[in-house]
Amino acid sequence: EDQVTQSPEALRLQEGESSSLNCSYTVSGLRGLFWYRQDPGKGPEFLFTLYSAGEEKEKERLKATLTKKESFLHITAPKPEDSATYLCAVQAGDSGYALNFGKGTSLLVTP
Amino acid sequence: ETGVTQSPTHLIKTRGQQVTLRCSSQSGHNTVSWYQQALGQGPQFIFQYYREEENGRGNFPPRFSGLQFPNYSSELNVNALELDDSALYLCASSLSTDNEQFFGPGTRLTVL
Numbered sequence: 001e002d003q004v005t006q007s008p009e010a011l012r013l014q015e016g017e018s019s020s021l022n023c024s025y026t027v028s029g030l031r032g033l034f035w036y037r038q039d040p041g042k043g044p045e046f047l048f049t050l051y052s053a054g055e056e057k058e059k060e061r062l063k064a065t066l067t068k069k070e071s072f073l074h075i076t077a078p079k080p081e082d083s084a085t086y087l088c089a090v091q092a093g094d095s096g097y098a099l100n101f102g103k104g105t106s107l108l109v110t111p
Numbered sequence: 112e113t114g115v116t117q118s119p120t121h122l123i124k125t126r127g128q129q130v131t132l133r134c135s136s137q138s139g140h141n142t143v144s145w146y147q148q149a150l151g152q153g154p155q156f157i158f159q160y161y162r163e164e165e166n167g168r169g170n171f172p173p174r175f176s177g178l179q180f181p182n183y184s185s186e187l188n189v190n191a192l193e194l195d196d197s198a199l200y201l202c203a204s205s206l207s208t209d210n211e212q213f214f215g216p217g218t219r220l221t222v223l
Contacts, residue, residue, distance in 0.1 A: 004153075031209060043115075043201050043214035044154070087153055096167035097208040098144070101153030 002027045002092050006102035013109050016077050021086055021105045024070040029093025033071050035064050036087040038104070044087055047073075078109045113138060115204050115215035123221045124192050132187040132218045134202030142166070142208050143185040145177060146201040148217070154201055160185055161208050189220075197222045 003026040013019055025033065032051050036044035048057045050066040057064050061082065063074040073086055085106045089099040116135045124130050136143050142161045146154035156169035160179035174190040183204070189196060199219050203212035 034211065036214075041199075041217075041219070043117075043203075043216045046211055046213055049211055089153070091209065097142075097159055098156035098167055098169060099146075099154070099203075099212060100156070103151070103153050 002090065002100045004088060004090055004100055004102040006086075006088050006105050008105060009103070010106045011108070013075075013078055013107070015079055015109055015111050018074070018076045018078070020075070021073040021107070022070060023073070023088030023102055025088075025090050026069075027090050027092035027100075031091040031093060031097075033066055034089045034091070034099060035071070035073055036089065038085045038087055040085075047086075075107070078107075080109045080111055083107055083109045115202060115213055117200075117202050117215040117218050119218060120216070121219045121221075123223065125223050126192055126194060128192050129188065129190045130192060130220065132189075132200050132202075132220070134185045134187070134204075134215060136183045136185070136202075136204030137213055140204035140206055140213075141183050142205045142210075143179055143183065144203045144205070144212055145185070145187045146203065147171075147196075148199040148201055150198075157187070159208070166208060192222045194222050196220065 035047040038044045048064040085104040087104045089101040144159040145157040148154040158168040163179045179185045199217045203214045205212045
C-alpha cells in the first residue's frame with residue numbers, strides 16, 4: 001500500500017531562518033511527486049512536480065528535491081507570507097492517476 | 112484564463128439528506144478529480160472523471176457518485192449523508208489524466 005509521510009507536522013521559523021520540510025514515500029512505480037501550498041479554508045495551490053531521483057525545481061524562496069525514497073522542500077530566508085500548510089502527494093502506477101497526499105506540514109513564519 | 116471554480120462555497124445539511132456539489136474545470140482541461148479533506152488531514156481521493164467516464168475510484172462507498180458533462184464540468188453527489196461526511200470537498204482539473212492537478216477553492220460541507 002502506498003504511504004506518504006510528512007515531517008515535521010508543524011514548524012515555526014523566524015523570518016529569514018531557512019529550513020527544510022520532508023516527505024518520505026513508499027510506492028510502487030512512482031509517476032510523479034507533487035508539492036502544494038494550502039492556506040486555511042482554501043484549495044491547495046500547485047507548486048512543483050518532480051518525476052525522477054536527482055531532479056530539482058525552484059520557485060522564489062522554495063526549492064524541491066527528490067531522491068528514491070523522499071523529497072525535501074527547502075525554504076530559504078522565509079517571509080511571514082510563506083506561512084501555510086505544505087502538502088506532498090505522489091502519483092503511483094498501482095493507484096492510477098489519483099494523488100495520494102500526506103497530512104502536511106504547517107509552517108508559521110514570524111516577523 | 113479562468114481557474115477551477117466550485118459551488119456552493121458552504122453548505123449545511125442534516126443526516127440522511129442528499130447533496131450535489133458542482134465544479135467547473137479550467138479551460139482546456141478534460142479531467143476532473145474529487146477529493147475529501149477532513150480537518151487537519153490531507154485530501155483523500157474520491158474519484159476521477161476523464162472525458163465523461165469514471166477513470167478510477169478511491170475507498171469511498173457507492174453513495175458517493177459523480178458525473179462529468181460534455182463541457183468537462185462535473186458534479187459530486189452524496190446520498191444518505193452521515194456526520195463523518197462533514198469536510199472540505201475539493202475538485203481538481205488537469206489537462207489529462209497524468210498532468211498536474213489544479214484545485215478549486217472547495218466546498219465546505221457541514222452535516223448536522
